Ligand code: ADP
């Protein structure tokens with residue numbers, strides 16, 4: 409069955425995450441609603457949609473920063489989550505060295521003030537090598553280029569060794585070579601059986617490197633294999649839904665005046 413709609417997805421026995429008519433938002437106003445479907449284990453999914461379509465909101469919901477306004481979702485018990493927030497200058501102004509930023513990824517195991525064991529130091533230096541920052545461990549963060557800082561943030565994700573990885577716009581303000589290297593890392597995670605969700609704006613990149621896509625416009629427009637999801641028709645529908653959204657509507661009011669087609 410083609411997976412063009414979350415509602416038509418076959419239910420697998422044990423997905424990484426299952427969404428049931430989920431509504432997420434702020435101060436009683438929905439930012440995304442009616443999300444149902446499953447995120448399969450080991451899938452590599454691009455989260456796509458216009459600005460303000462709810463991509464970051466969905467990721468914040470999954471990691472528990474936002475409580476559902478309606479519906480629910482279930483993250484499978486064995487999932488450990490690593491999250492890369494949208495690029496922030498905060499990381500650069502953090503008065504620390506590259507290896508300190510990366511070691512933050514170990515805090516769940518070591519505690520924030522915990523002492524790092526030789527094994528942890530090995531993990532940090534291994535991660536720096538993997539992201540192409542060999543020898544950068546002692547560099548102050550404010551001396552890094554945008555691409556190098558993003559590599560360091562990926563190293564922080566790497567040391568977490570999570571099986572569910574959520575990346576919010578990791579390719580923004582990053583040079584081409586770094587994007588290629590980060591894509592290779594992401595594909596390596598997928599080859600290891602990890603589940604990866606990445607917010608991506610560049611549709612060519614989505615088509616070339618992400619097998620699955622979830623297209624949002626405050627609600628799911630399409631979800632499934634990228635070739636069937638990121639189509640000109642669906643992108644146009646996403647734009648229409650996004651433009652028709654009433655930001656002041658209470659949650660789940662029928663604020664969308666565009667007649668929904670089959671896939672939404
Ligand atoms: P995207 O990541 O797709 O660009 P977001 O998920 O950040 O979109 O935002 C979706 C909607 O929720 C937008 O209308 C945005 O203004 C609103 N929003 C995001 N964060 C907050 C917040 N902290 N408080 C209130 N509204 C917010």
Ligand code: MG
Pocket residue numbers: 463464465494576
């Ligand atoms: Mg966002």
